[in-house]
Amino acid sequence: MNPLVGLGALFQGDAVHNAVALLLLLMSVGSWLVIVWKSWLLRRALTDVARSIAAFWQAPDVAQALHTLQAFDRSALVRPLLISGQQQITQTHNVRSLAGQGDLGAQLTRVLREALAASLRKLQSGQVLLATVGSVAPFVGLLGTVWGIYQALITIASAGQVSIDTIAGPVGEALIMTAAGLAVAIPAVLGYNILGRLIGRIEADLDGFAHDLRALLLAQS
Numbered sequence: 001m002n003p004l005v006g007l008g009a010l011f012q013g014d015a016v017h018n019a020v021a022l023l024l025l026l027m028s029v030g031s032w033l034v035i036v037w038k039s040w041l042l043r044r045a046l047t048d049v050a051r052s053i054a055a056f057w058q059a060p061d062v063a064q065a066l067h068t069l070q071a072f073d074r075s076a077l078v079r080p081l082l083i084s085g086q087q088q089i090t091q092t093h094n095v096r097s098l099a100g101q102g103d104l105g106a107q108l109t110r111v112l113r114e115a116l117a118a119s120l121r122k123l124q125s126g127q128v129l130l131a132t133v134g135s136v137a138p139f140v141g142l143l144g145t146v147w148g149i150y151q152a153l154i155t156i157a158s159a160g161q162v163s164i165d166t167i168a169g170p171v172g173e174a175l176i177m178t179a180a181g182l183a184v185a186i187p188a189v190l191g192y193n194i195l196g197r198l199i200g201r202i203e204a205d206l207d208g209f210a211h212d213l214r215a216l217l218l219a220q221s
Helices: 003-009 015-058 062-072 079-090 104-124 127-159 164-220
Strands: none
Touching: 015 062, 015 127, 015 164, 062 079, 062 164, 079 104, 079 164, 104 164, 127 164
8 A cells, every 4th residue: 555645544534633633743753853863863972972981081181081072072971071070170169159168079069960960951852752742642643533433423424324334434544543643652652762771871871970070080189
């Protein structure tokens, strides 16, 4: 069967039916764009983080490491941690502000935590869309099915003739919307889970590096 013919069958209805079909189509396109884009982005980030951390520990000092990471940290996930920690060490503390109070270890913990949170927000972008599509798409498809069956029953009642042929055709077309909703939701859920595992691996590497960086900066200060 031609996929274009099957896709066109989804839009053979009234305004509500077509609106539901269009919404499912937009959800599918959006989720697949996020899946493809984030798959490439996260795999590159996973490689960049591993190479950047290795390059950092092989550098002779922090300044040289910061320069070296410009070539390795294309995703800009590791360098913000190093820059934040280094700035906290070298800057003149303002004792009149809460940020300048407390011991150096607490200050480093705060700035590194903020930098790590910013990097994780960058990694998490698009996950909300996948989660939303995965949870909402089946109900959107079910709405289209219920509406289609309702319209089919009204048409059959107005015709005054009830037979298997007159019922099976309209009801079968309405049930396609449920299948379409599941076809949209399943890739979104799978993509959310697989990408979430990649994000978890990167988060673990960044968290470990932030902990080791804090200990190193404290020892050097």
